[in-house]
Amino acid sequence: TTGIITGVAHDRNVAKLALFDVPDRPGIARTVFKSLASQDINVDMIVQSANRNEHNDISFTITRNDLPRALKVVERVYQEIGAGGFTHGENVAKVSIVGAGMQSNPGVAADMFEALADEDINIEMISTSEIKVSCVVQSQDIERAVQILHQKFKLDQV
Amino acid sequence: TTGIITGVAHDRNVAKLALFDVPDRPGIARTVFKSLASQDINVDMIVQSANRNEHNDISFTITRNDLPRALKVVERVYQEIGAGGFTHGENVAKVSIVGAGMQSNPGVAADMFEALADEDINIEMISTSEIKVSCVVQSQDIERAVQILHQKFKLDQV
Ligand SMILES: C[C@@H](O)[C@H](N)C(=O)O
Numbered sequence: 001t002t003g004i005i006t007g008v009a010h011d012r013n014v015a016k017l018a019l020f021d022v023p024d025r026p027g028i029a030r031t032v033f034k035s036l037a038s039q040d041i042n043v044d045m046i047v048q049s050a051n052r053n054e055h056n057d058i059s060f061t062i063t064r065n066d067l068p069r070a071l072k073v074v075e076r077v078y079q080e081i082g083a084g085g086f087t088h089g090e091n092v093a094k095v096s097i098v099g100a101g102m103q104s105n106p107g108v109a110a111d112m113f114e115a116l117a118d119e120d121i122n123i124e125m126i127s128t129s130e131i132k133v134s135c136v137v138q139s140q141d142i143e144r145a146v147q148i149l150h151q152k153f154k155l156d157q158v
Numbered sequence: 159t160t161g162i163i164t165g166v167a168h169d170r171n172v173a174k175l176a177l178f179d180v181p182d183r184p185g186i187a188r189t190v191f192k193s194l195a196s197q198d199i200n201v202d203m204i205v206q207s208a209n210r211n212e213h214n215d216i217s218f219t220i221t222r223n224d225l226p227r228a229l230k231v232v233e234r235v236y237q238e239i240g241a242g243g244f245t246h247g248e249n250v251a252k253v254s255i256v257g258a259g260m261q262s263n264p265g266v267a268a269d270m271f272e273a274l275a276d277e278d279i280n281i282e283m284i285s286t287s288e289i290k291v292s293c294v295v296q297s298q299d300i301e302r303a304v305q306i307l308h309q310k311f312k313l314d315q316v
């Protein structure tokens with residue numbers, strides 16, 4: 001599976017926010033992200049896993065400079081939608097593997113997770129597309145994460 | 159923002175699984191997805207939101223024909239990693255908007271969520287990349303979802 005990954009990307013200018021226990025009904029995601037867009041906040045990753053007990057959590061990432069404004073939006077919106085609360089973090093970074101045809105290659109994402117696990121790097125958020133697997137990790141882990149992924153996918157060879 | 163979306167994609171051959179309350183420490187994601195890969199199960203979306211109380215949930219989607227085998231893996235693995243449990247669903251489908259430069263256009267994802275909300279369609283899972291926003295919805299909602307997204311992003315005009 002190493003042959004299909006063509007690059008490792010990373011982004012240090014990342015902050016994460018998460019709304020917890022949002023009611024799992026139509027219109028909630030719209031309200032959150034329309035409110036953020038109305039303040040011109042650029043959202044990068046949006047991640048929502050499966051629900052539990054008619055509630056769900058929604059996480060997203062933005063640039064660090066947008067965090068103060070995003071927090072103002074979230075402080076207002078979480079009450080408006082009846083969410084349980086929210087958290088945020090700034091000491092995070094994003095690392096991704098990029099390649100073609102990943103969906104027909106079981107184990108590529110698993111290899112990425114294994115590389116990070118071998119370095120004892122905790123994976124905080126995960127989002128995927130057919131050509132990209134992105135993980136949010138702690139900022140202090142980003143250099144090692146990029147390095148181990150280059151090694152894992154043999155991108156460190158000339 | 160409507161100008162930058164170039165297409166709406168959908169997939170009906172989708173099943174979703176979610177592991178709940180997995181310990182949030184290095185190696186857990188690796189164990190789950192290495193086990194799935196060892197059974198040649200192709201995983202499409204992998205979604206993990208922010209943690210709560212040192213635990214997290216991990217959801218993923220596969221094709222429906224792989225569900226029996228994936229369930230066997232998950233039944234074994236969830237105990238191995240000390241997760242609280244797992245759920246699965248087959249009456250789901252995936253719909254995505256595809257376009258260039260979405261990350262520099264606040265509100266594109268919000269527009270997608272708004273279109274679905276206007277049709278009273280509940281969004282079960284969300285995953286994004288720079289060129290794609292994907293939502294998992296109930297199977298019975300997929301036709302209306304595709305239709306409303308074509309309308310929202312003016313892709314239904316010749
Ligand atoms: C949780 C949130 O995504 C909700 N299900 C919605 O459709 O907006």
Ligand SMILES: C[C@@H](O)[C@H](N)C(=O)O
Nearest residue numbers: 123183184185186187
């Ligand atoms: C929850 C799971 O992703 C864990 N944090 C890991 O790194 O494997």
